[in-house]
Amino acid sequence: MTSYEQRLVEHVAESQFEYLDAAAIEACKTFLLDSIGVGISGSRIPYAEQLLETARGWGCADEGKSATVWGTRVRLPVLHAAMVNAYQIHCQEFDCVHEDAVVHPMAVILSALMAEAEARNTDGRALLLSLALAVDVATVLGMSADKPMRFFRPGTAGCIGAAAGIARLRRYDRAQIQQAMSIAYSQTGGTMQAHTEGVAVLPMQVAFNARNAITAADMAGFGLIGPANFLSGDYGYFSIMESDGHAQGAFAKLGREWQIGRVSHKPFPTGRAAHGTLDALMQLRSEHGFAANDIESVQIEAPPLVRRLVDRPAYPDMSVNYARLCIGYVAATLLLTGDVGVQAFDLDALADPARLALAQHVRMCPSASKDPNALAPQTVIVCLKDGSEYRREMASILGHPDSPLSRKRQQEKFVNCLASARNPIDTDQAEQILAKIARLDQLQSINELSALLTPEQRPVSVTS
Structure with a gap:
């Protein structure tokens, strides 16, 4: 052989x-x-x-x-x-x-x-x-x-x-x-x-x-x-x-x-493992018109690799490299500003108290997938303060060959x-x-x- x-x-x-x-x-x-x-x-x-x-x-x-x-x-x-x-x-x-x-x-x-x-x-x-x-x-x-x-x-x-x-x-x-x-x-x-x-x-x-x-x-x-x-x-x-x-x-x-x-x-200057959440949040915001201050919580059901790579808490004075790999920070940035660009990791953005506060409402938990190398599927659930709940399942993520940019x-x-x-x-x-x-x-x-x-x-x- x-x-x-x-x-x-x-x-x-x-x-x-x-x-x-x-x-x-x-x-x-x-x-x-x-x-x-x-x-x-x-x-x-x-x-x-x-x-x-x-x-x-x-x-x-x-x-x-x-x-x-x-x-x-x-x-x-x-x-x-x-x-x-x-x-x-x-x-x-x-x-x-x-x-x-x-x-x-x-x-x-x-x-x-x-x-x-x-x-x-x-x-x-x-x-x-x-x-x-x-x-x-x-x-x-x-x-x-x-x-x-x-x-x-x-x-x-x-x-x-x-x-x-x-x-x-x-x-x-x-x-x-x-x-x-x-x-x-x-x-x-x-x-x-x-x-x-x-x-x-x-x-x-x-x-x-x-x-x-x-x-x-x-x-x-x-x-x-x-x-x-x-x-x-x-x-x-x-x-x-x-x-x-x-x-x-x-x-x-x-x-x-x-x-x-x-x-x-x-599409975003963050760890790819965070992109499923960002893609889902963009879609849900566009469809339902909620604002950042309407949100009670965001929950992400994700495979082991995604949790391992980006499930980390946001905190004051975190480094730029850490923030790029922090699901709470990047999700809060998108919800507050409508996008995540390279300027989202400049020092003034990292110090934004509104982003740090909203990041505490973003949580990640295990999905049914046990594949140690999978980035999808992911499910994002947004719960609003008025009791509304919106869910998006992401079989593929924006930018993937099956969902191309x-x-x-x-x-x-x-x-x-x-x-x-x-x-x-x-x-x-x-x-x-x-x-x-x-x-x-x-x-x-x-x-x-x-x-x-x-x-x-x-x-x-x-x-x-």
């Missing part, structure tokens, strides 16, 4: 651009657009600026070995540019997610592949194929699990997937592709403790793994040998980091279904993200980026796109 490792290698090595159907190509473009938007918006976070300044101190590189830091006029060595961009993609919890895998597939993968492609002057087709393959690897690893996460899966699975994608972009042979993934496993990391505590290093775990994926591919390139059984060995990925109870079904999807087509948008809302999110950046990018430039991505499969050089991802269209190199 072919090993799991061999099946990944075969898929990455053998697949051709012509194997991508129109839906997969469109999905690659869609989530590349979304991820670039949230990545540029992420430059507004103070830690992003501090990480950039720190990375500048790590050294510079010439044009052929450097890449753009999105939303800035700075170029850094490829692995450092990937690290900063990965952090910016994930630091606001606004990046897309593959719900069955519980993996944010683009944060590690796109940041690493875009930096690599820019430095190598890669064409659009090569990037699209490498992106689709990398997402397949990461999400198949995620879908293999049948037990709750202990390690931070978006980082660990993302690192192995990104290393595979870079290896394909570099046209590595089978042995080198396997070594790239194996070496990535040997240095990947990140645990759920940062998520549990809601601390600022959480999105940095994505950044570490984007850097590590490039390092792994570099080392595979000069012949470093990693463990052959990096997935299935006694101390492999499926023994140490994740379970493999669903691996047979997950690996059967390779070559049959492109997983980029199963990725979900995030409209093209209009996708583009609005992108334009708003660019406008919210530390150095805002205007609508005219946003339209240029949209046009480039729409014809990405026709671009002779990915640099036609990367040149637009700055406040000015001509990035400058770091010289000191």
